[in-house]
Amino acid sequence: MSDDSRADDRSVVVIGAGIAGLSAGWKLGSAGCAVSVLEARDRIGGRIWTIPRHQVGFPIELGAEFIHGRPPEIFDPLNETGVEVAEVEGRSWCAFEHQLRSCDFWSSVESILSKMDHSEPDESFLDFLKRTGSRSDNNREARERALGYVIGFNAADPALVGVHWLLKEIRAEQEGEGDRSFRTANGYLDLMDAFERRIAACPNVEVHTEAVVEQVRWEPGAAEVVARTPAGAQRFTTPRTLITQPLSLLKGPAGEYGVVDFDPSLPAEKIAALDKLEMGKVIRIVLCFRDRFWDPIAPPDSNATLSDMGFLFSDDEWFPTWWTSMPRKLPVLTGWAPFRCAEKLSGRSREFVIEHSLKTLSALLKVDLRMLRNELQDAYFHDWQNDPFSRGAYSYGGVGSDGAQEVLASPVAETLFFAGEATDLTGNNGTVHGAMASGYRAASQILRTFE
Ligand SMILES: Cc1cc2nc3c(=O)[nH]c(=O)nc-3n(C[C@H](O)[C@H](O)[C@H](O)COP(=O)(O)OP(=O)(O)OC[C@H]3O[C@@H](n4cnc5c(N)ncnc54)[C@H](O)[C@@H]3O)c2cc1C
Structure with a gap:
């Protein structure tokens, strides 16, 4: 030519x-x-793969769900069509060491992440935690939450993900109001x-x-x-x-x-x-129940119920993170299984994945497993790891x-x-x-x- x-x-x-x-x-x-x-x-x-609301009554996301911050890349095309956008709301709950309580998850995570320093040589997040922690560390819970956040949000192996890459991501998030999240009426x-x-x-x-x-x-x-x-x-x-x-x-x-x-x-x-x-790994499951059975649950030592629950963070070995559809009060809970949890679930049968998600919920919310099985109407997930055209969830930077x-x-x-x-x-x-x-x-x- x-x-x-x-x-x-x-x-x-x-x-x-x-x-x-x-x-x-x-x-x-x-x-x-x-x-x-x-x-x-x-x-x-x-x-991006949405089951439309006319099929189920509300949109079900199999891939991306949240709009992180207010990026013009997304808001400009949405504004062209006048789409309704709602901010994600709700109280955060934590279930660590079998105790369910209202918690300020993000503050404790930030207290650890703010110690990362770009002027230091790059290292994995796990090495950073080891280097900066001490035996007398009274911040153990915050460190575990920070570890859970890095694994969960980035679907990343903490022994591989680089601190420099994490810092770049956090800076971008701060610049773009990344502490706020949004959804639109019909999802993505x-x-x-x-x-x-x-x-x-x-x-x-x-x-x-x-x-x-x-x-x-x-x-x-x-x-x-x-x-x-x-x-x-x-x-x-x-x-x-x-x-x-x-x-x-x-x-x-x-x-x-x-x-x-x-x-x-x-x-x-x-x-x-x-x-x-590196490519992160995730299995996310959307569980559709007959009712919002968790609304009246009042955890011990708490004067609030779970009716305004937004997120639930835990150290569960199958589905450590959960969220609701707040501000919409739908009878839907979404479970998030990153990294090792996804490795254990990928390639397994639909029954296996659903059963483990229900067992997790039963343990975290202290509700009867048989009741959950009866309440469940349907469940949706996609195995992105075994999808030949994605082979994983999304990327992150190594050391x-x-x-x-x-x-x-x-x-x-x-x-x-x-x-x-x-x-x-x-x-x-x-x-x-x-x-x-x-x-x-x-x-x-x-x-x-x-x-
Ligand atoms: C479970 C999950 C949850 C997520 N949640 C969020 C979220 O809440 N918010 C957020 O912002 N992001 C989220 N993401 C990430 C977001 O979905 C991706 O970053 C984004 O959609 C990637 O877009 P892309 O065009 O780069 O890649 P892709 O969407 O993967 O597009 C690449 C395309 O290439 C095609 N392709 C592959 N091989 C070939 C071939 N040989 N020939 C022709 N075509 C080929 C694929 O089929 C695909 O359509 C999530 C992702 C997953 C998996």
Whole structure:
């Protein structure tokens, strides 16, 4: 392909129709590019996956649920469609050492996290805790909560997650009102609808679902992208390809279903950057009950009931964190099983996962297990670890990962471009708005090559 024909060819292939791919596709399409978005699944959205409210009476999230803070990436498209947004509310309860009590979970977590220091050499969060704790530590409970938070919120292995990466994430959260969370009336379906509308307004953007990209054969200035579709192999030739696959698929192993074979392979510095980033693991379960059976429960030594419960934190070995739908008073509880808990639950039967979630609730709330089984109407979860197109929940930075996202996000020979939550440079990896920011950043990098 000559340089002249490349300059004239404003076509872009985007691999993945998650929110990063859709954000980039829309921005490129609005700028006049001819965009083909190739998506392996039979739906768009990737790790955003909502069962609509008309099926169950309220939206059920299988992937992302909360809007963390007030990121313009999410609020701008929502404002275009006038969607109703509600702030997450409710009292936090803790159930440590078999005792249920109202607690200020975040203050104790912050008292530990505030001791992390970016000017110190990077280390794992576990090493940081060991180094800064002492035998006479009377702050043991706060340290355990901080450990629970890092494992829970980041779905991370505390022996791998880097303190420098955590500090960057915390700074981004503070800048974006990340201590507040929101949901919209139809859950993340509202954002997906806003994007479907945006994309529909760009006739030059085509989204192909059930197109599993298997190979990208490339040279500077040109690539052939081969996708397996129900109609057979389809080939797309393009001067610019944007890759938005989840981190675990970029990490390989080559030859596995869903993993793209790059020919020639990606440069060594990209592989080194991939090695410094990790994929977190989570199983979240949504339990729908006949009634809000927990409303009248009044824990001992407490003059309040659980009726305004927002979150419940514990050291349970299966589902340590739970939350309600507050401010909406739905008969729904969501359980969160990160890291080792997810490892124990992934690949297990539906009955096994549901039973362990009910046993956990029974122990934490001190209610009869048979009553819970009778009260349960339905349960929803998705095993993201065994999903061939995600292979995990979301990414985090390991020890020594300073700058790894920048390397991963940098284009190769102005031909291969990279987006997706793991490539976000704003400290918001593992979030929807981080994924969107990465999509916009990659689209700008592509548009600059036309100048
Ligand atoms: C259980 C869970 C809970 C979460 N909760 C929250 C939350 O409350 N708030 C929040 O902000 N974030 C949350 N997240 C994270 C958030 O969902 C992700 O950060 C974000 O959706 C990632 O978007 P993405 O476009 O980078 O990746 P993805 O959504 O994974 O998109 C990548 C796309 O690439 C496709 N693909 C993969 N391989 C191929 C291939 N070979 N060919 C073609 N297509 C391919 C995939 O099918 C997918 O659609 C959660 C995630 C999980 C799993």
